[in-house]
Amino acid sequence: MRPLLELDGVRLTDRNSSRDLPCPPIALEPGEAVVLAGPSGAGKTTVLRLLLGALRPGADLAAGAVRWDGAPLPAPGTGAARRWRRAHVGYLAQDPAGTLDPLRRIGPAVADGLPPGTPRSARSRRVTEVLTRLGLPDDAARRLPHQLSGGQAQRAALARAVVGEPRLLLLDEPTSALDEDAAGLVAAEVRRHLARGGVAVVVSHDRSWAERSGHRIVELAAEEEASGGPAPLPAPLPPRPAPAAGGPVALRVRGLTVGRPGGSGPPLVADADLDLRRGELVALLGPSGVGKSTFLGVLAGLHPPLAGRVELHGAPLALADGEGRTARRDRAARAAVQLLGQDPDGELNPAHRLVTAVARPARVLRGSPRARARATALELLTETGLEEELHGRRPGACSGGQRQRAVAARSLAADPEVLLADEPTSALDAGTAKTLLDVLDRRRAAGMAALVVTHDRAVAARADRVYELRDGVLREGHRAVPGRGPAMPEEA
Secondary structure: OOOOEEEEEEEEEEOOOOEEEEOOOEEEOOOOEEEEEOOOOOOHHHHHHHHHOOOOOOEEEEEEEEEEOOEEOOOOOOHHHHHHHHHHEEEEOOOHHHHOOOOOOHHHHHHOOOOOOOOHHHHHHHHHHHHHHOOOOOOHHHOOHHHOOHHHHHHHHHHHHHOOOOOEEEEEOOOOOOOHHHHHHHHHHHHHHHHOOOEEEEEOOOHHHHHHOOOEEEEOOOHHHHOOOOOOOOOOOOOOOOOOOOOOEEEEEEEEEEOOOOOOOOOOEEEEEEEEEOOOEEEEEOOOOOOHHHHHHHHOOOOOOOEEEEEEOOEEOOOOOOOOOOOOOOHHHHHHEEEEOOOHHHHOOOOOOHHHHHHHHHHHOOOOOHHHHHHHHHHHHHHOOOOHHHOOOOHHHOOHHHHHHHHHHHHHHOOOOEEEEEOOOOOOOHHHHHHHHHHHHHHHHOOOEEEEEOOOHHHHHOOOEEEEEEOOEEEEOOOOEOOOEOOOOOOO
16 A cells, blocks of 8 residues: 655754754555654654644755655645645644634634534534543533633644544644543544544654554654764753752642632632642642643732632732732742743743743842843753753744743743742653753752642652642642652542
8 A cells, every 4th residue: 555644765954053853764554643752852843844834944854755645745835735734634733722712712713623614513513522522521612712721722722633534633742731531532533533544643752652552653863863973961960969858838828719710610629728848849630621720820820719828938928819910929929939831832932032031030030130140041051951052042943842941941040939830841751851850859959849730750750749639629649659650549
């Protein structure tokens, strides 16, 4: 059988770094899928963009050919490429929430993936079917994007990609914000697509998900690794010290009740208590959509609680009010409590270079002189594993994992006493994630406390304590067990 999709001798170049991004040969017959794996910056997303016919600025196809059903794909960036994409491709971007129009409800947004001319009755039925298969709430079609969790928004964007039953499915980190059960729904949707005779190219750092799904894994490597040369390394760092957990309480939460976006239905979190101690890492687990990110947002002063109080070192910490205003915190309080958000694309100004973005908190919140703030930014970018040539790039010229580490560096530039981190390793391979977790451990050894929302077992395994949020109840579980993920009490 002739391959439906074939990448033959493809070599991409990155004009920003003068590097080659080699891609192993790939040939997919109907019903086959391949998972692209490899370190951050190896070019995985760039390959997907090549298949879309929409290479990012600075990337070029230097050699090789891409063929669809035996014929070459139209040249990237042309009208023919756009027409081919609309006819054949379903695409899930790495930042799915950012691709959903904040003013459009989910039902019409998903229906955009249907072929033109689909009758109204069929549109509604197809949208409902796919949202239900992906485990979205019954009223998801009527919600706006901000009324969904990160994981729900990710599945809503996937629904838009698959609802029209395209032959080629391109998925960029489709399970990064999902718990294991929700990731299983994504795997089932991919299997459904393949059973129809489609093909899929998936970028994922989740090897266990890829292996459980039975997909072939293709490794991509940066030019240095592919050629056998040494990969660039950040400056040598001192050994990671043991975190100093068990100190005095840095952040105290009492009776915190958090409502749902839009204000309808029972609270997401009811009467929650939590003590976060200096030097401690607490992992917050729970299924997608239960309110973990909203809980962090309340602590960061972005969303108003329905009830309860929060204290920083025993003093009341200002919270957002019910009038839609964020918390009125002074500069010291804003520096002390930093939020590392789930959406790196939405947190970085596309016009600012990474070093500028990271230096800003040191200058604005800590009062560092401009030169000292810049030096701090360069140190943090290097410490999080971003080599020197990336420091002057803008976010659009970086990979998702590189942007995620830049956002982490920016949060740390304020020298926070409490770090609220929402899925900080979701776009990172295992080695890069370890580098970032080591950075956090060094800050914890100096007294920083961290509350981390995660579905990553490697993160939970480092935690001093684990909490689970389920059915509106925040409950402490057993300490995480390295290599096995968190062990929760049976009643949870």
